[in-house]
Amino acid sequence: MAWKAEIIAVGSELLLGQICNTNAQFLSKQLAELGIDVYYHTVVGDNPKRLREAILTAQNRSNLLIFTGGLGPTKDDLTKETIADALGKKLTMDDDALTDIQAYFKKVNRSMSENNKKQALVLDGSTILPNTTGMAPGMALLDSDITYMLLPGPPKELQPMFLQFARDYLLERLGMKEQIVSKVLRFYGIGESQLEADIEDLIDKQTNPTIAPLAGDHEVTLRLTAKHQSLAEANRLIDLTESEIRNRVGEYLFGYDEDTIYSVLFQNIKESQYTLASAESLTGGLFAEKMTSFPGASNVIKGALVCYTNDVKENVLGVSKETLEQEGAVSRKCALEMAESVKTMMKTDIGVSFTGVAGPEKLDNQPVGTVFIGIALPNKETIVHKLQLAGSRESIKHRTAKSGCHLLLKELFK
Template identity: 65%
Template structure:
């Protein structure tokens, strides 16, 4: 069955910009893992007439329609009532859901208002999806060759409901027998357009596995998804496609799935039993902060110094006065001395230094986005790297940290 999915998010608060539609993002990602195609996202306010119109439109172009929100106890929670009207079916009380709600109020020693009983109403003949983290159950129903699914709006309820119950129902309803295996390849140092150019023919000819590029946070990811009745064969298909991609862009591949470039760097440092220290002007401690968020960092991180002011660079990090006067704080030479001196001060094997101009105004006649990174490896010549980045102040700082990780891993790989 070719899947054409539409996700309809219900709630005026979404249209008013009071909350973001993270449910559609979550569901799209999870459906992609299953090889289920999402073609449309729709957002509708708490209005029955407009919701009916959205349902009628969705039925003309999708065979899976997933609703989020509008299952609560108040008058503006209209999703299941509207869908029941559209399908010409009745709402009935689900005894298990009703008992769960009553037990909740008894357990919390609160009085249940009459409108809470509304949450136990479900579409007649539907599969009830248990809500382990709230009161309103979800529902799933197949009618006229279309699958309808309803989930509560709070992400803390929707996400486990889909993972624990909705996913299984969907696969069974689709009669899916193939094993669906996904693998995410993570790249840094290459833009989305350049990566797509390198593998353009693979994307154009994709069938199984599929290849889905995604850019974000200065990185690019490729999601590979393979289907086969045998899991080992699906994995082999992924391996073959990854091998072709590695031939074109392997130098930029740093990790898989939910890993980060900082996690991968820490793993390398732990494996090689190397210690590191940081001197941070531009990044203001962001490199050390992100490193300490990774498990096992205590074995490799000696410490860091935030050296925003020039006097701190000179007095604490021993950057030469003539360097600051002649070359400036935002310079190749300053980054070099920051890396070398913090390595000596902290008695570590690696020193990394960041200096630059993140904006909003230029400094020392250097344009915003000018970044210098110095990396000092014990017993090796210190390397410096110049970046010319664009974007917001926050984006420049975050990308500078990632580039620091990327360049350091490249240097360590060259040695190994």
């Protein structure tokens, strides 16, 4: 049976924008790894009439309905009551869940109010999903060829429950005995459309592993997912596909899984025992802020200078007055002098500089999005890269800082 999944998040706070629907993102990723397609995301407020309408709509188009939120003790927590009513099911008290809730209140030395017992009510005939980090249990129920799964709203409760119990329930329903292995490949400096075009034939013939492209935050990722009864064989299939992809677009690959382009650059510089300093104009210290967020940063990043005005570029950093007057602050020559000066000033192995036009107006007769990145390396000539970026002011700043990471990785470790 091909599953069509729908994630239904319950909570007026989601509609009001008070919190983000991170549960849907988490569940979609987890279901993708199981080979279950998510067709719809639905958000509905704490209203039984509208929730019932959402259930009826989902029943007509999906056969795996996963609900998040609305399992708590208050009057507006109506998820399981509304589902029970829609399915004609009774709610029964789960003794194990009630015992766990009573034990929790005893542990924290608080008296348990009567309404907390409500959290131990479950759909009659459902499989209970224990809550190891909270009180309300989850549950799963098969009814008329549709699987209903109810999970708590707080991510700290939902995520452990899914990974420890709900995932196994779904695997059993799928009849899967294979090992599932996923690996995320992260790319920078290539657009999603270009990456897909370069590996289009691999995507078209994908079976096992599957290849799922995803763009976001100025980067592109590919999620490779393989299934096999042998874990070693699943990993081998992943490695073979990755090798084919690397042969085509490997120059843009910077990391895997939870890596960021900043963490990869930091780790490479740390392992090489280099030191780094930055001179930042349009990025305003963004690069240094990101690079100093890792433990042990003081062994890698000696310092940074935010030189936003020409006066600071000249009188603090030491960029020549002639360069600023004749070439301008947004120029190849200025970026070169900034990188070399900050490297000398802070006595580091590497100096990197960022100067350009973030907008909204042009500067030094350079259009918005013009960026120069200078890289002063140990025992090499200083290199300056010119970029022409598009987007909002904030987007240009972030893309500039990430581009600096990408270029440093290429120049230092190619």
